[in-house]
Amino acid sequence: MQLHAKVIDPVKHRTDCLLVGCYQDGTLLQDADTVDRAGDGKVRALIKREKFQGKAGQTLLIHDPAGLKAERLLLVGLGKPESDGQVGPDNYRTALTKALAQLGSSACRDVTVAMSEIAVNGRDIEWCARQAAELLGAQLYCYSHTKSQKPETHFTPKSLTFTCLDKRQCASAQRGLEVGSAIAEGQNYARELGNLPGNICTPTYLANEAKRLARNQPKLSVKVLDEKQMKELGMGALLSVSAGSEQPAKLIVMEYKGAAKSQAPIALIGKGITFDTGGISLKPGAGMDEMKFDMCGAASVLGTAKTLLALQPALNVVMVVAASENMPNGRATKPGDVVTSMSGQTIEVLNTDAEGRLVLCDAITYTQQFKPKAMVDIATLTGACVIALGNHATGLYSNRQELADTLLKAGIDANDKAWQMPLWDEYQKQLDSNFADMANIGGREAGSVTAACFLSRYAKDTPWAHLDVAGTAWKSGGAKGATGRPVPLLVQYLLSQS
CATH class of the missing domain: 3.40.630.10 (Zn peptidases)
Incomplete structure (x- = not known):
């Protein structure tokens, strides 16, 4: 799987699925707010209509989101921010796990995680990117060795993009993606x-x-x-x-x-x-x-x-x-x-x-x-x-x-x-x-x-x-x-x- 750490414009970025975040108090992360404004407030309207609460791991999948080049927009809840405004590591992993599982029956070929400004308590950008690659890699495992009928799976992404705030973050994030992907490969082998x-x-x-x-x-x-x-x-x-x-x-x-x-x-x-x-x-x-x-x-x-x-x-x-x-x-x-x-x-x-x-x-x-x-x-x-x-x-x-x-x-x-x-x-x-x-x-x-x-x-x-x-x-x-x-x-x- 191809791994990319880069700075993107979430509105113009072409991807099968753009993953953005939301806190439990309804606050949209920067990229989520950007795509909402590009779609004339339709993301917030859907949040209200679907009673989306932003609890850790809660997801809302939007097909053909208005104003975006992305084919799908996946909003994921991050739970309540901690006292210093940061997200706990467990909530971050829960959010990514549930979001990627949501794509398990989709035909996505590439996934973009656009939560670059998120601050995870005690963790850096390398750790955040590593979790994305590791958890996505875990989703790809499916046992079939002794089955005459191989399980049908539509979720076979070929690339993962992890967004960064600026180019200075890209090297660390790229390292995190590579480590996470390698761990997932070893864990799936085990x-x-x-x-x-x-x-x-x-x-x-x-x-x-x-x-x-x-x-x-x-x-x-x-x-x-x-x-x-x-x-x-x-x-x-x-x-x-x-x-x-x-x-x-x-x-x-x-x-x-x-x-x-x-x-x-x-x-x-x-x-x-x-x-x-x-x-x-x-x-x-x-x-x-x-x-x-x-x-x-x-x-x-x-x-x-x-x-x-x-x-x-x-x-x-x-x-x-x-x-x-x-x-x-x-x-x-x-x-x-x-x-x-x-x-x-x-x-x-x-x-x-x-x-x-x-x-x-x-x-x-x-x-x-x-x-x-x-x-x-x-x-x-x-x-x-x-x-x-x-x-x-x-x-x-x-x-x-x-x-x-x-x-x-x-x-x-x-x-x-x-x-x-x-x-x-x-x-x-x-x-x-x-x-x-x-x-x-x-x-x-x-x-x-x-x-x-x-x-x-x-x-x-x-x-x-x-x-x-x-x-x-x-x-x-x-x-x-x-x-x-x-x-x-x-x-x-x-x-x-x-």
Whole structure:
């Protein structure tokens, strides 16, 4: 999609749809007021007739607006301005989300967002433009991979124009458009991988996708370890999960090299359980189909890699995906079995449905060889996190407060929020075992916390954070599907380090 940041005359500008704003008190933004005067007050007349209130996200679509070159005029409510006259970031995003959704059934080929004089509290023009591109890109995603009849979609815009007050703003706005579009591309890619069924999206499929991403990309290299190589490295924890599956496990290692070799990389580590039955500790049948989403941590890592390739930031990133199925058969790991991780620590597997931490602990140990300045693992790890935080915030644990604060800020800036949870030593004793160095579960109480405590034993002294995305990586019910989170958070974090 073509992206343009420019100064325009809203009256003479040719576009399929011109989007202008209105506050809840009825005040039109500058461009909205200009087009109203060009049409002899017809916009205000329609506002009065249709009882348009200007609430955040309320829309009014006008076809063939009088006095304009635009084919459509879309008026969008911004809600009540704050005490200083600025718009809150949430209201701004709500307005854009609802406005772009309004165009979902239209035949628009290009969209112009003309709200250049709007002041969003604590945000600059780059952020505003980024939201427009990111939210428009999200509207373009539609799953069709396994449907014989492809869904009909009329909304396939080819260009987005974001207006600026003057030429000095254009460079920043253009950067925002490019970042937002790249994030949407990576997030949609993560959504697609998450939505694919487990009989297609296997560990081998994920490995092939990583190789495909690296094709003709000199800054990205990929290495895939098979089960024989993992066994030689002593990855007994990871291999204990794949023991009951016909699908071989894969450890996918991607290295993005955008800076000097002397610069220590940041590491992202994704849980890639492409289907989770629970193993011998079998899950209930109802809703088990959603366990294809248990690889959404891995999907977010691959989606972030796609965005990195589009933006080419100056930093080094190591991305490791631990991919496996968790299935029950005669070779499957049993409750009570003891396995030895790559670190040499032994684990009593009390519940085979607590498998994500088993693949991640070996992946974390493996990643230490790159001497990263920080490690972030992303996993749909615990149902307990869903109970604690619902589907709004990702659970965040870290052994370094500075890293936690940076990730929390990235989540706020990217509107992909996380909430910090405790990682106190008091919880560690719940993992005590009579037969191994530790158990893989710590009981019902604080299940998300003890899972993070388990992983912290493998991070050791490396700055490390754990993102539990069990509540945010996908939606259930009528809107069932992967969300692509936390790609925006991860990209924002990486860009803040470049």
